[in-house]
Amino acid sequence: MTPRRFSPVLLLLAVLTACQPSYHLAQQAANRIQVDSTTATADPGMASFLQPYRQKLDQTMNAVLARSTGPIEKSQPNGPLNDILTDALLQQASQKYGKPIDVSHLNFGGIRNNLPAGNITIGSIYEVMPFDNKLVILTLTGDMLMQLLNHFAEGNKLVVGGLRATIHDGKVQSATLTNGRAIQPSETYTVAMSDYVAEGGDNAGFLKNPVKREDINYLIRDALIDYFRQRGQSGQPITPTTDGRITIE
Amino acid sequence: MDALQSNRRQFLKLLGTAAVIGATAPEALAKGKTTQLTILHTNDVHSRLDPFPMDAGRNAGKGGVARRMSLIERIRQEQKNVLLFDAGDIFQGTPYFNLYNGEPEILAMKRLGYDAGTIGNHDFDGGIDNMRDQFAKAGFPFVIANYDFRNTVMDGRTQPSTIFTKDGIRIGVFGLGIQPAGLIPKAMYKETKYLDPIEIGNDVAARLRTNEKCDYVICLSHLGFKYNDDTVSDNVLAAKTRNIDLIIGGHTHTFLEAPVTVNNLDGKPTVINQVGFGGIYLGRIDLTFERGKATSTGQAVEVK
Numbered sequence: 001m002t003p004r005r006f007s008p009v010l011l012l013l014a015v016l017t018a019c020q021p022s023y024h025l026a027q028q029a030a031n032r033i034q035v036d037s038t039t040a041t042a043d044p045g046m047a048s049f050l051q052p053y054r055q056k057l058d059q060t061m062n063a064v065l066a067r068s069t070g071p072i073e074k075s076q077p078n079g080p081l082n083d084i085l086t087d088a089l090l091q092q093a094s095q096k097y098g099k100p101i102d103v104s105h106l107n108f109g110g111i112r113n114n115l116p117a118g119n120i121t122i123g124s125i126y127e128v129m130p131f132d133n134k135l136v137i138l139t140l141t142g143d144m145l146m147q148l149l150n151h152f153a154e155g156n157k158l159v160v161g162g163l164r165a166t167i168h169d170g171k172v173q174s175a176t177l178t179n180g181r182a183i184q185p186s187e188t189y190t191v192a193m194s195d196y197v198a199e200g201g202d203n204a205g206f207l208k209n210p211v212k213r214e215d216i217n218y219l220i221r222d223a224l225i226d227y228f229r230q231r232g233q234s235g236q237p238i239t240p241t242t243d244g245r246i247t248i249e
Numbered sequence: 250m251d252a253l254q255s256n257r258r259q260f261l262k263l264l265g266t267a268a269v270i271g272a273t274a275p276e277a278l279a280k281g282k283t284t285q286l287t288i289l290h291t292n293d294v295h296s297r298l299d300p301f302p303m304d305a306g307r308n309a310g311k312g313g314v315a316r317r318m319s320l321i322e323r324i325r326q327e328q329k330n331v332l333l334f335d336a337g338d339i340f341q342g343t344p345y346f347n348l349y350n351g352e353p354e355i356l357a358m359k360r361l362g363y364d365a366g367t368i369g370n371h372d373f374d375g376g377i378d379n380m381r382d383q384f385a386k387a388g389f390p391f392v393i394a395n396y397d398f399r400n401t402v403m404d405g406r407t408q409p410s411t412i413f414t415k416d417g418i419r420i421g422v423f424g425l426g427i428q429p430a431g432l433i434p435k436a437m438y439k440e441t442k443y444l445d446p447i448e449i450g451n452d453v454a455a456r457l458r459t460n461e462k463c464d465y466v467i468c469l470s471h472l473g474f475k476y477n478d479d480t481v482s483d484n485v486l487a488a489k490t491r492n493i494d495l496i497i498g499g500h501t502h503t504f505l506e507a508p509v510t511v512n513n514l515d516g517k518p519t520v521i522n523q524v525g526f527g528g529i530y531l532g533r534i535d536l537t538f539e540r541g542k543a544t545s546t547g548q549a550v551e552v553k
Contacts, residue, residue: 023418023464025494026283027537030508030522032530035320036300036311043318046360050298050315053345053353061344071306112342116304126344131374196434203431
């Protein structure tokens with residue numbers, strides 16, 4: 001009998017077996033633990049680590065700008081926060097630009113928190129708009145404006161000021177400017193928006209070639225702080241409301 | 250206190266359910282050759298160092314690093330083998346980030362004893378130079394396999410994967426990041442190159458399983474849980490790869506009440522979990538390992 005040779009297949013099998021993990025999973029269980037005062041006390045060491053950071057922060061952030069009779073919340077397709085933020089940007093951008101602007105736009109995902117009932121502080125505005133994004137004024141043709149509206153209408157994420165729109169199945173059926181101008185394909189319109197979106201953020205790459213782009217060197221957050229400070233100076237608290245500018249059919 | 254006990258009971262109940270489902274469990278317990286590993290995880294904490302402010306919002310009073318610290322310390326006292334991970338978007342969301350550029354977030358994570366983290370799109374928000382400066386203070390590795398940082402200041406500051414050994418069990422951990430183009434301003438991510446997460450994920454997981462002999466492979470992902478279109482997500486990744494046991498996800502701020510399981514290319518289960526955002530929840534996955542090769546029924550371990 002000739003001695004048996006190792007077949008390459010058997011060798012390979014032997015190697016693979018040697019590489020098998022030495023443990024295997026027998027059981028697993030999962031649990032999410034809510035972090036609140038009922039599940040954990042604050043660790044004193046961590047609390048004192050944070051203290052100096054918080055102290056300087058509080059000095060800056062606790063200044064009260066305005067008051068609201070209720071929480072101002074974002075929602076789809078309409079929300080009191082959607083309305084007040086875009087109305088604020090339309091007003092502040094027009095002031096800074098020195099001319100009326102037709103439309104203001106915010107990306108829904110860029111609104112990072114709601115505004116509280118009661119005191120609205122500088123900190124509250126930072127929570128809503130933590131990004132250092134600037135307002136830019138784009139001049140767009142009616143066609144490009146419709147493209148912008150359609151892009152954000154998908155998924156009902158259209159957040160605009162100066163405009164009412166009807167959306168069906170993620171497509172804009174009709175759009176009307178509140179200043180009375182009609183949207184004509186080849187006429188031009190001014191839109192105040194975030195430089196983030198103007199530079200193609202939120203997959204809006206089609207905005208990179210507008211008719212004109214003007215930087216007004218105004219942070220969105222600063223525009224909002226200015227707006228809410230003015231509202232506070234009026235002495236009247238804000239009542240959260242939406243005018244239903246977006247209609248879903 | 251009551252809630253903690255109730256959480257504990259809930260956990261024990263779930264473990265009980267899992268034990269019934271795990272076909273090999275009774276023998277394993279009889280032989281006493283099992284080893285426990287507890288995975289704790291967060292995602293999209295977004296600079297939420299303090300609890301959410303006490304306003305009328307639904308998250309008022311929840312979260313905060315000081316409470317998370319006590320919670321984690323308590324679990325570490327109860328369990329011998331604990332690993333703590335984060336799935337990205339550490340930065341941006343409270344004025345702490347605007348004032349301090351992420352330093353207290355990273356130093357708090359160091360104190361919390363994170364074992365590894367991956368990179369979220371908002372971690373670029375202070376610019377890539379700031380990412381380098383802040384991550385250098387972390388004391389734990391950032392794993393990301395599909396960002397090529399070679400022409401950036403982050404070159405050499407991350408690694409594709411890392412391996413932990415706990416009581417002889419080898420746990421491979423790698424990271425995957427989201428496509429920066431169209432999401433992050435180019436001025437922030439600069440020359441960072443994005444590589445296909447499925448191709449890279451598959452390669453790295455295979456290397457960890459086969460070459461590095463890992464018993465358990467974890468992906469820290471900032472791809473997002475699931476999308477309506479065919480954009481790559483944790484669900485797509487799980488279905489189109491092999492060798493990933495657990496995906497700890499982020500980006501979409503998805504609050505999963507329990508992990509979901511997706512069958513991978515080999516028909517084996519990949520578990521996906523994500524715990525919302527802001528440190529409202531701490532995710533906890535308790536694993537029991539048994540020595541030796543799995544029996545045929547031992548593969549289909551269900552997470553409850």
